[in-house]
Amino acid sequence: MIQKYIAQNTQRYASKWLVLTIDLFTVGFSFILSYLIRFNLTLDFEVQNLWVQLPLVIITALLAFIIVGSYKGVVRHTGVRDVYNIFNAICLSSILVIFIVLANRQFDILNQFTIPLSIIIINSLITFVGLTASRFVFKSIYNQINSSNKAYKNVLIYGAGSSGVLTHGAISNSPQSRYKVVGYIDRDAKKIGKHINGVPVFARKSLTEAFIIKNNISEIIFSIQNIDSRKLRKTVEGLVDYPIVVKIVPPIEDWINGELKVSQIKQVQIEDLLDRAPIKINNSKIAMELMNKSIMVTGGAGSIGSEIVRQIATYSYKSLIIIDSAESALYDLQQELKQNGCHNFIPIVSDVRDKNRMNALFAEHRPNVVFHAAAYKHVPLMEYNSYEAIKINIGGTKTIADLSLIHGVEKFVFVSTDKAVNPTNVMGASKRIAEMYIGCMQKENKTKFITTRFGNVLGSNGSVIPLFRKQIEKGGPLTLTHKDITRYFMTIPEASQLVLEAGAMGEGGEIFIFDMGESVKIFDLAKNMIKLSGLRYPEDIDIKITGLRPGEKLYEELLANGENTLPTYHQKIKISKVREVDYAKVRSKIDELCITNMFFNGNTVKLMKEIVPEYVSKNSDLCELDKKSGTNDFSSKTTLKIVQP
Numbered sequence: 001m002i003q004k005y006i007a008q009n010t011q012r013y014a015s016k017w018l019v020l021t022i023d024l025f026t027v028g029f030s031f032i033l034s035y036l037i038r039f040n041l042t043l044d045f046e047v048q049n050l051w052v053q054l055p056l057v058i059i060t061a062l063l064a065f066i067i068v069g070s071y072k073g074v075v076r077h078t079g080v081r082d083v084y085n086i087f088n089a090i091c092l093s094s095i096l097v098i099f100i101v102l103a104n105r106q107f108d109i110l111n112q113f114t115i116p117l118s119i120i121i122i123n124s125l126i127t128f129v130g131l132t133a134s135r136f137v138f139k140s141i142y143n144q145i146n147s148s149n150k151a152y153k154n155v156l157i158y159g160a161g162s163s164g165v166l167t168h169g170a171i172s173n174s175p176q177s178r179y180k181v182v183g184y185i186d187r188d189a190k191k192i193g194k195h196i197n198g199v200p201v202f203a204r205k206s207l208t209e210a211f212i213i214k215n216n217i218s219e220i221i222f223s224i225q226n227i228d229s230r231k232l233r234k235t236v237e238g239l240v241d242y243p244i245v246v247k248i249v250p251p252i253e254d255w256i257n258g259e260l261k262v263s264q265i266k267q268v269q270i271e272d273l274l275d276r277a278p279i280k281i282n283n284s285k286i287a288m289e290l291m292n293k294s295i296m297v298t299g300g301a302g303s304i305g306s307e308i309v310r311q312i313a314t315y316s317y318k319s320l321i322i323i324d325s326a327e328s329a330l331y332d333l334q335q336e337l338k339q340n341g342c343h344n345f346i347p348i349v350s351d352v353r354d355k356n357r358m359n360a361l362f363a364e365h366r367p368n369v370v371f372h373a374a375a376y377k378h379v380p381l382m383e384y385n386s387y388e389a390i391k392i393n394i395g396g397t398k399t400i401a402d403l404s405l406i407h408g409v410e411k412f413v414f415v416s417t418d419k420a421v422n423p424t425n426v427m428g429a430s431k432r433i434a435e436m437y438i439g440c441m442q443k444e445n446k447t448k449f450i451t452t453r454f455g456n457v458l459g460s461n462g463s464v465i466p467l468f469r470k471q472i473e474k475g476g477p478l479t480l481t482h483k484d485i486t487r488y489f490m491t492i493p494e495a496s497q498l499v500l501e502a503g504a505m506g507e508g509g510e511i512f513i514f515d516m517g518e519s520v521k522i523f524d525l526a527k528n529m530i531k532l533s534g535l536r537y538p539e540d541i542d543i544k545i546t547g548l549r550p551g552e553k554l555y556e557e558l559l560a561n562g563e564n565t566l567p568t569y570h571q572k573i574k575i576s577k578v579r580e581v582d583y584a585k586v587r588s589k590i591d592e593l594c595i596t597n598m599f600f601n602g603n604t605v606k607l608m609k610e611i612v613p614e615y616v617s618k619n620s621d622l623c624e625l626d627k628k629s630g631t632n633d634f635s636s637k638t639t640l641k642i643v644q645p
Contacts, residue, residue, distance in 0.1 A: 020071040034123040064093035159224040160186035240531035296367035299374030301329035307496035352396035382427035393430035424618035425551025448508035455488030476541035511576040
């Protein structure tokens with residue numbers, strides 16, 4: 001019954017006054033014990049003087065404890081800092097007692113009052129040991145009682161450095177923790193075989209399936225800071241082959257108030273294993289570019305658009321106009337911005353294809369900078385919905401670009417895609433045509449028209465990783481179109497930062513691309529996601545090959561035929577040097593395409609292929625158009641021409 005009562009009240013902190021009372025009792029007991037030790041455990045001393053000295057010793061200790069505040073520490077979380085406070089309090093108390101004894105000898109304030117200096121020294125040592133030991137005893141009792149009501153998971157901490165030690169401390173001191181650290185794993189030969197905080201350090205080669213089963217290990221917590229993504233990927237991929245869950249400690253800069261919380265230790269995500277370093281952006285340049293500007297973001301509630309909005313909201317802009325036709329998504333973004341304390345933003349439900357409405361919005365808000373992210377992006381859907389793809393990806397872009405020129409917008413930043421490079425589908429071709437139209441508008445030498453071009457975005461709506469996660473939750477199988485298919489990936493924040501950076505550095509007419517590292521084989525990505533979920537491939541979840549979808553490529557490219565790159569001040573960001581085209585003819589053809597599309601003319605895709613000669617359909621009924629024109633739809637692949645920094 002007593003154990004149950006204590007367990008039910010373990011969340012309550014002991015009163016600091018109770019701690020102070022116990023400390024003072026310990027001081028008194030230590031003082032008496034000091035006399036006994038000094039006189040060889042006999043009473044060969046003036047016992048009556050002891051009862052005069054004891055109150056004074058306790059009073060000086062009380063004063064020292066209050067000044068230092070050593071009694072205010074939470075006993076269950078006793079650590080080095082608490083021991084340091086106890087030491088300071090005892091030193092102060094001893095100094096006060098010595099001062100009183102010496103003063104009494106000089107002025108005889110208290111008749112026959114004296115304490116041998118040896119007693120004061122012995123008392124200081126015993127009191128320090130007693131107070132420190134009592135706290136750790138109470139902490140141990142608390143942990144023992146509390147742990148008897150918990151089901152613990154045995155875990156290993158990968159990394160016996162400072163981050164690993166701090167991780168162990170966070171786990172040990174958290175009342176909500178369900179972990180029991182069995183050991184550290186480290187490659188440093190000097191640490192292997194030793195103990196840190198009573199926990200053994202094992203070599204990496206010791207980590208075998210037999211070792212995991214023997215010690216009933218259920219999780220490994222990866223706790224190494226400042227490690228590059230390639231080394232992290234190789235290390236974690238070696239761990240996910242074992243029947244355990246792999247978790248990771250976040251970077252120190254993400255710790256709450258400089259302290260790691262157990263709740264921050266998360267399961268390793270596939271995004272953590274992508275082989276590319278994050279891109280760092282010149283935020284000061286962006287801040288200068290956006291300061292006191294009126295900014296418009298189309299498609300502002302989408303994956304990229306909403307992140308652009310979030311990042312713009314951290315700068316000192318004049319006003320922020322967010323346009324999207326998706327009412328629910330725009331409402332969610334509005335509530336998020338309000339909760340984050342963002343100011344001076346205007347959410348507007350509207351369609352970029354509505355020229356009259358867009359013209360009224362431009363006239364009312366007079367934007368200085370426009371970020372155009374509104375688009376249809378799903379390749380298979382757009383392959384047989386070319387009317388909509390042309391209407392929004394080309395027509396919508398044309399509308400916003402034209403109005404930007406008419407209303408004197410300073411900069412227009414267009415969000416494009418790597419699928420616009422040597423397109424094999426309607427979506428990619430529509431984005432390439434939009435790029436070409438923006439190139440035409442730049443010839444007016446008024447508004448600065450800028451394009452950003454990047455690959456797949458992690459976690460965006462409809463992307464492969466969220467799809468795989470849903471399929472894993474349902475028990476599989478994971479569906480993959482081809483075993484050899486590869487893609488470039490980047491994070492949503494990076495994609496949005498690139499767009500903002502393009503707006504800051506662009507002088508008009510550029511297509512910005514950047515080094516995205518090595519392309520990722522989607523089949524390997526799928527296998528790693530299965531393993532990171534604590535499952536096995538193919539025993540628990542299989543991968544089903546469904547065949548390439550209409551318009552889908554095996555390999556994405558960042559540069560088209562005839563394109564090259566120029567450097568920028570950022571080593572990771574390049575400018576695509578596009579081939580020269582007849583802009584007057586291209587603009588005329590694009591106008592014709594938009595008009596033809598308005599009347600549902602079936603020749604629109606054929607006209608797209610005339611505008612973009614490199615547009616050759618793949619795995620689609622539209623391949624017939626290439627055959628009729630004599631184009632080989634199985635032409636050789638164009639190799640990637642991006643210049644690596």
